Structures are given as structure tokens and as C-alpha cells.
């Protein structure tokens with residue numbers, strides 16, 4: 129008579145554990161975005177890079193934004209990343225170099241690593257002296273991950289990074305400030321096809337690296353400039369554009 133009672137109790141306890149375990153898994157973290165990109169998404173990083181020749185600090189930048197003062201965006205109003213994020217109801221992540229960045233700001237808003245002049249290739253835009261290439265931006269992201277694990281604990285941090293949205297908008301500078309300028313070695317090392325292959329395989333490695341760091345919902349924006357359709361191959365390979373890419377799972 130004792131035995132069945134015990135196993136009943138055990139079953140109830142187990143059921144509770146399962147229910148609470150599942151409930152716990154849906155931790156309620158804010159969903160934020162991490163933005164990687166170039167001047168089209170920069171929200172102020174380059175303004176903190178005082179030696180950079182690509183800074184949006186002149187008066188005509190930002191005239192349609194908030195108080196009309198230059199805010200580091202290379203445009204008059206919102207960037208593409210701002211507009212897409214606003215439509216998705218996501219908070220606007222501050223620039224990585226923004227001095228107000230701490231664990232609370234990151235947890236509630238994400239981080240924007242985009243840097244004017246940044247490219248898929250390390251050597252792109254070296255003429256601007258200072259800018260964050262995509263590899264550099266991923267390195268900075270790794271640092272943010274370590275910082276958050278230290279501040280909020282590994283488990284919570286890992287969940288936070290898995291649930292976040294990732295935006296990568298890059299590639300134009302690799303043509304404009306690299307391949308198409310004869311001062312760069314790439315312009316005489318490659319032809320259009322081999323350069324595009326080089327770019328695609330580098331980007332593929334970078335997106336895989338981001339996946340290995342926990343990125344699951346990733347959108348890659350293609351090149352804005354007409355006549356550069358070759359990168360559409362990457363876009364097709366990694367999923368539809370600009371839909372959130374579930375294929376990276």
C-alpha cells in the first residue's frame with residue numbers, strides 16, 4: 129500500500145518540475161537587436177573614432193532627427209536599421225562606443241557596432257584610417273558577450289543572445305572603397321568574379337562565426353547600389369531578404 133502512494137507523489141512532483149521547468153525556460157528577456165554594418169547603419173561609432181576620416185559630425189547630418197544636431201548618423205534622419213527596427217517594435221540599440229553603455233542599457237536595447245567605411249574585408253576603407261571592419265565588429269560583440277555573462281550569468285546571457293535579432297548590412301564599401309579603387313591591392317589581384325567569390329566566402333565564414341556565437345535570427349541586407357547583383361547569391365543562400373532568416377538555425 130505504501131508503494132503506489134509514493135510513486136503517485138513522485139509523479140506529481142515530477143509533473144510540477146516539468147511544468148515549472150518549461151515555464152522557466154521562457155524567461156522573459158526583452159528582445160533586442162545587434163546591428164553590424166557600415167555608414168548606412170552607423171549611429172555614432174565613428175564620431176568616437178577621432179582619427180577616422182569618415183565621421184558624420186558636420187552640421188547637415190541629423191537635421192531631421194530629434195534636435196537636428198549631428199548624432200553620428202550619416203544621413204538627415206533615421207537609418208535603414210532604425211526604420212526596420214522601429215517597424216518591428218524593437219528598441220534602437222546605441223553605438224558600441226557610446227559612453228552610457230552598461231549591462232542594463234545592453235539588456236534593454238542591444239548594441240550597434242556599425243561603423244562608417246566598414247566592410248566585409250579587413251582591408252576595405254583603410255584610407256579612412258579608423259573604422260570597424262565586420263571581423264572587428266564580431267570581435268567587439270564577443271567582448272560584449274563575455275561582459276554580459278559576467279554581469280547577468282552565463283545561462284541568462286546565453287538565452288538573451290539566442291533570442292536577439294541580428295542585422296548585418298555590409299558590402300558596398302568592399303566595392304566602393306576597395307575593389308573599385310586602384311590604390312587597393314584587391315583591385316589588381318581580382319577580377320569582378322573572383323573578387324565577388326572572395327567576398328562571398330569571407331561573408332560565409334563570418335555568418336557561420338556569428339552562428340557559432342549564438343546568433344539565430346539573422347537578417348543580411350544586400351547591397352544598395354545598382355549593378356552589384358552578384359551578392360544576391362549570398363542572400364539566396366542564407367534566406368529571403370529582408371525577412372528574418374530562420375535558415376541560420
Ligand SMILES: *[C@@H]1O[C@H](CO)[C@@H](O)[C@H](O)[C@H]1NC(C)=O
Nearest residue numbers: 249250261262263264265267
Ligand atoms: C581580419 O581581422 C581579424 C581581426 O579583426 C583577424 O582575426 C583575421 O585573421 C583577419 N583576416 C584576414 C584575412 O586578414
